[in-house]
Amino acid sequence: MNNPSYPVIIIGCGPAAAGASMFLSKAGVRHLILEKDSFPRDKICGDGCSGKTALVLRKANPAYLDEIFADGERFLPSFGVVFAAPNGKAIDIPFGTDKIVEGRPPGFTVKREIFDHFLFSKLQGPHTTIIQRATVTGIDTSSGGYTVTYKDNSSPDGALQSVQCSLLIGADGDKGISRKKLLQQDVLSKSSFVGLRAYYDGVTGMHPQNFIELHFLKDALPGYFWIFPLPNGQANIGIGMDSELVRKKKINLRELMLKAISENPNIRHRFTHARITDKIYGWGLPMGVEKTRVSGDHFLMTGDAASLIDPFTGEGIGNALYSGMLAAEAAAKALEHNRFDAAFLQEHYGDVLFRRIGDELKLSYTMQRLVRYPWLFDFVVNKAHKSPALQQTISSMFADLDMRALLRKPSFYWKILTNQ
Numbered sequence: 001m002n003n004p005s006y007p008v009i010i011i012g013c014g015p016a017a018a019g020a021s022m023f024l025s026k027a028g029v030r031h032l033i034l035e036k037d038s039f040p041r042d043k044i045c046g047d048g049c050s051g052k053t054a055l056v057l058r059k060a061n062p063a064y065l066d067e068i069f070a071d072g073e074r075f076l077p078s079f080g081v082v083f084a085a086p087n088g089k090a091i092d093i094p095f096g097t098d099k100i101v102e103g104r105p106p107g108f109t110v111k112r113e114i115f116d117h118f119l120f121s122k123l124q125g126p127h128t129t130i131i132q133r134a135t136v137t138g139i140d141t142s143s144g145g146y147t148v149t150y151k152d153n154s155s156p157d158g159a160l161q162s163v164q165c166s167l168l169i170g171a172d173g174d175k176g177i178s179r180k181k182l183l184q185q186d187v188l189s190k191s192s193f194v195g196l197r198a199y200y201d202g203v204t205g206m207h208p209q210n211f212i213e214l215h216f217l218k219d220a221l222p223g224y225f226w227i228f229p230l231p232n233g234q235a236n237i238g239i240g241m242d243s244e245l246v247r248k249k250k251i252n253l254r255e256l257m258l259k260a261i262s263e264n265p266n267i268r269h270r271f272t273h274a275r276i277t278d279k280i281y282g283w284g285l286p287m288g289v290e291k292t293r294v295s296g297d298h299f300l301m302t303g304d305a306a307s308l309i310d311p312f313t314g315e316g317i318g319n320a321l322y323s324g325m326l327a328a329e330a331a332a333k334a335l336e337h338n339r340f341d342a343a344f345l346q347e348h349y350g351d352v353l354f355r356r357i358g359d360e361l362k363l364s365y366t367m368q369r370l371v372r373y374p375w376l377f378d379f380v381v382n383k384a385h386k387s388p389a390l391q392q393t394i395s396s397m398f399a400d401l402d403m404r405a406l407l408r409k410p411s412f413y414w415k416i417l418t419n420q
């Protein structure tokens with residue numbers, strides 16, 4: 001008997017897959033999603049969603065954002081970020097006003113267990129078939145595309161099933177099968193970070209507008225310790241660091257995080273009455289630091305499977321959704337022209353993706369390298385503390401790439417030094 005066949009198969013059902021599925025449905029493209037877990041399911045994350053997440057959701061359906069911001073029990077609107085330098089001095093950076101569209105908050109926090117389930121609930125429709133508890137175990141080239149084999153964990157014997165497609169979208173994260181099989185990447189690149197996440201109740205001293213907080217501790221550079229407020233007095237607490245450094249210096253990240261909570265003079269008082277409510281979990285963050293291959297004959301890679309996390313802020317949800325959206329647009333073109341070759345997909349996906357987000361990733365990588373120097377970071381934040389104009393400049397850097405490019409210029413630091 002022939003295997004069932006779909007024009008497009010997506011592996012995984014996180015934000016990258018959700019972005020792809022929403023826009024494939026809009027284009028009327030029939031597709032199958034294979035997800036190894038079943039919803040609701042957790043994902044280790046900081047739970048911070050930025051303007052890019054809002055942008056893709058707005059494009060998919062503006063009503064999604066109305067739903068999010070009407071649900072204060074589960075989603076917490078956020079209006080900016082607090083940067084604390086290694087010396088403990090902090091500056092508040094409101095998200096640019098250009099990020100506030102139709103009066104809605106520019107960002108929000110939400111537990112991923114809730115957010116990913118929310119996304120999942122928006123994918124049902126006539127063009128979408130979703131099989132949960134389906135772990136993809138094999139990806140093999142076949143005439144006209146791929147044969148995808150998955151283990152059906154719903155069946156008592158975990159039977160293997162096979163399906164065919166013309167185009168495969170890898171959206172199964174950094175440890176998924178698609179980056180190994182399609183990109184032949186068994187190990188993560190040197191630009192990976194590793195992060196820990198814990199949920200706490202009762203952390204005090206949050207910003208009145210729910211700013212997310214990045215504390216650049218000297219021992220964690222170029223990574224940071226974070227405090228992200230969540231609804232109902234909860235908080236997502238975590239730490240992220242360069243995996244290579246962690247390995248080389250044999251750093252115990254868990255100890256480093258707990259030490260910051262119990263001993264850091266700028267942090268510990270906020271945890272006096274706090275209580276951890278879950279275990280501490282860890283996961284990798286594949287950072288996007290250069291233009292890499294994200295497509296090939298009959299396949300497109302999205303989100304963490306394509307290493308698209310912002311190397312400075314650690315945000316990956318927005319780029320996952322965004323790359324999913326672009327992958328869907330490329331898939332619709334590929335089907336229209338019946339072209340699934342590497343050159344066509346590179347032109348209509350890889351090139352488009354890096355034209356849109358390549359500069360942003362490059363500049364974020366510059367910022368990541370700059371914060372490896374604590375004295376430089378302390379210096380900029382000290383000055384910004386005293387200068388509203390400099391604070392405004394730094395605030396604009398989040399929205400404006402040309403402003404961010406200033407960081408690469410020695411004249412920027414000279415002007416700060418000479419109070420110009």
Ligand SMILES: Cc1cc2nc3c(=O)[nH]c(=O)nc-3n(C[C@H](O)[C@H](O)[C@H](O)COP(=O)(O)OP(=O)(O)OC[C@H]3O[C@@H](n4cnc5c(N)ncnc54)[C@H](O)[C@@H]3O)c2cc1C
Pocket residue numbers: 011012013014015016017034035036037043044045046047048049050134135136137171172173174175176177194195196197238240282283284285302303304305309314315316317318320
């Ligand atoms: C500690 C930490 C903190 C972070 N904080 C933030 C933050 O605050 N804000 C932010 O924007 N980003 C953050 N990120 C990054 C963010 O979590 C990821 O970039 C984002 O989840 C990527 O989405 P994705 O859809 O590509 O992959 P994922 O969310 O990983 O989804 C992949 C899906 O594929 C499924 N899957 C895997 N293998 C298979 C298989 N073989 N068969 C079938 N299905 C499979 C998985 O079950 C999963 O559902 C953080 C990451 C970490 C580790």
